[in-house]
Amino acid sequence: MRVYIQRYPVGVTMIGAQVAKIIESKNPDFPVGRRIVGYLGWRTHTIINPHRSSEYEFLSQKPTLVPDIGDLSPSLYLGILGMPGATAYFGLLEICKPKQGEVLVVSGAAGAVGSIVGQIGKHVFGLTVIGIAGSDEKCKWLVEELGFDHAINYKKDVEVALRKAVPKGIDCYFDNVGGDISSIVIYQMKPFGRVAVCGSISSYNADSSSLPKSTILQPSFVFNQLKMEGFVVTRWDNRFSEATKKNLQWIHEGKLRYRETITKGFDNMFDAFVGMLQGKSIGKAVVKV
Amino acid sequence: MRVYIQRYPVGVTMIGAQVAKIIESKNPDFPVGRRIVGYLGWRTHTIINPHRSSEYEFLSQKPTLVPDIGDLSPSLYLGILGMPGATAYFGLLEICKPKQGEVLVVSGAAGAVGSIVGQIGKHVFGLTVIGIAGSDEKCKWLVEELGFDHAINYKKDVEVALRKAVPKGIDCYFDNVGGDISSIVIYQMKPFGRVAVCGSISSYNADSSSLPKSTILQPSFVFNQLKMEGFVVTRWDNRFSEATKKNLQWIHEGKLRYRETITKGFDNMFDAFVGMLQGKSIGKAVVKV
Numbered sequence: 001m002r003v004y005i006q007r008y009p010v011g012v013t014m015i016g017a018q019v020a021k022i023i024e025s026k027n028p029d030f031p032v033g034r035r036i037v038g039y040l041g042w043r044t045h046t047i048i049n050p051h052r053s054s055e056y057e058f059l060s061q062k063p064t065l066v067p068d069i070g071d072l073s074p075s076l077y078l079g080i081l082g083m084p085g086a087t088a089y090f091g092l093l094e095i096c097k098p099k100q101g102e103v104l105v106v107s108g109a110a111g112a113v114g115s116i117v118g119q120i121g122k123h124v125f126g127l128t129v130i131g132i133a134g135s136d137e138k139c140k141w142l143v144e145e146l147g148f149d150h151a152i153n154y155k156k157d158v159e160v161a162l163r164k165a166v167p168k169g170i171d172c173y174f175d176n177v178g179g180d181i182s183s184i185v186i187y188q189m190k191p192f193g194r195v196a197v198c199g200s201i202s203s204y205n206a207d208s209s210s211l212p213k214s215t216i217l218q219p220s221f222v223f224n225q226l227k228m229e230g231f232v233v234t235r236w237d238n239r240f241s242e243a244t245k246k247n248l249q250w251i252h253e254g255k256l257r258y259r260e261t262i263t264k265g266f267d268n269m270f271d272a273f274v275g276m277l278q279g280k281s282i283g284k285a286v287v288k289v
Numbered sequence: 290m291r292v293y294i295q296r297y298p299v300g301v302t303m304i305g306a307q308v309a310k311i312i313e314s315k316n317p318d319f320p321v322g323r324r325i326v327g328y329l330g331w332r333t334h335t336i337i338n339p340h341r342s343s344e345y346e347f348l349s350q351k352p353t354l355v356p357d358i359g360d361l362s363p364s365l366y367l368g369i370l371g372m373p374g375a376t377a378y379f380g381l382l383e384i385c386k387p388k389q390g391e392v393l394v395v396s397g398a399a400g401a402v403g404s405i406v407g408q409i410g411k412h413v414f415g416l417t418v419i420g421i422a423g424s425d426e427k428c429k430w431l432v433e434e435l436g437f438d439h440a441i442n443y444k445k446d447v448e449v450a451l452r453k454a455v456p457k458g459i460d461c462y463f464d465n466v467g468g469d470i471s472s473i474v475i476y477q478m479k480p481f482g483r484v485a486v487c488g489s490i491s492s493y494n495a496d497s498s499s500l501p502k503s504t505i506l507q508p509s510f511v512f513n514q515l516k517m518e519g520f521v522v523t524r525w526d527n528r529f530s531e532a533t534k535k536n537l538q539w540i541h542e543g544k545l546r547y548r549e550t551i552t553k554g555f556d557n558m559f560d561a562f563v564g565m566l567q568g569k570s571i572g573k574a575v576v577k578v
Binding site for chain 1 (some may be wrong): 292464467468471486487488489491492500501502503504505506507508509510511512513514515516517518519520521524
């Protein structure tokens, strides 16, 4: 959101996905009382024609009806059953291409995407999974509740901790952060290792003319014949429902757990957003209006 | 050579490919008078059993007889018809996967590998080819003799020169150098661009605990969904002859030109090697003993 909004003029509604209840409708496909999920931005109320596309790319994705998922909260369509869940699913499957028994490292592991990546890796693919996160509390949650094999607090010595956890090296790295931590992980990868670059939160505060510098990656790429690929989940738009279906199935089978950090009140949106970037939330950050 | 030799104990014969004439033989498959090419290291004379493998990986590749190539120099089996030629061929085809009309940037473009990459890109695939090299003399050679579309002296402003040469961006980058120049190229790539990492000469002077830092790559990888892969040519050992055959054919068809920087005398080997790393040679650096 930080990065995308930079492309748009000041004054544009802040980008953001929303689950909203229909309170008035002239369209029989969208009846009053049902909920929709879509990129409606930061607003309490939206008047929208679901077939009209917007001049802003982030608003041009069409809203869709939220299916009935029983006792589960519709807010999951913002997280594990929505874009973050699909990002985790496709990024791991299609970019990391893990094989049973391999070693997976996930950075930003306690976030909305990272926490799902690690669990799919562990409980679906049978990988050894190491999470990197920003507090002991998050690390405890990853290991004790989500079943990660190890979790490393990046404020401690990641290089030494990683070498101790997986001395034989790393096959797959799901990268949400970029920067120095990623260089450390990449220099411990095995031959033919794969890196999926999903985000680069370590640089979101920098403007494009003053990006940070980190240890160069090319030597490790040559000697270990590594592969790295960046991706945006929209690449798999035509398979989006596959991810939602699988993630829902895995929730029901007890393979995936999730957590939401819920902030109440529209006026607290900004603080919730900045707090998320500062690492204060666990799992998906949701604002309840 | 700089990097591989670090793995071996002091006193080991320096690694290096050699074309040598057989002056004595007990093996009818290797008759006196014929030439062989192999990783014989820095020596004037070698006693070798072609079927015995060495304790050192770089010596364990078996030497092979040099075929008759008429008027062409057998030293080409050290360059365009040998490992550098195969590196250029497979790296471009299999990692960059270029499509006609795309834009290719090659760093280390006047070297043994880079000069072949650019020519295959230009004259076989019909790409727009930009070479990055270390002197105006090299740049002139790339454009005027090899047919590159543009050449940039990296001691000048690469960022501005690249933007001017290919304002619409870059599809493929064949990287021989790593470091800051590579970061500049990568930030000018188009969506779904591909980077083949062949070498990292900018870091060969650093030991592994003090590698240089450069602008981080992850933001460009996410936003443009780029792919980067490191490779070593031995990956295609079973297809090696395909590369030699194609490169020889393209020489005969006038599509590939080559240059050798020849130093005479075994005692000048060290100076020739250091001079090559300092950018003093053009094309393949060959020592004639």
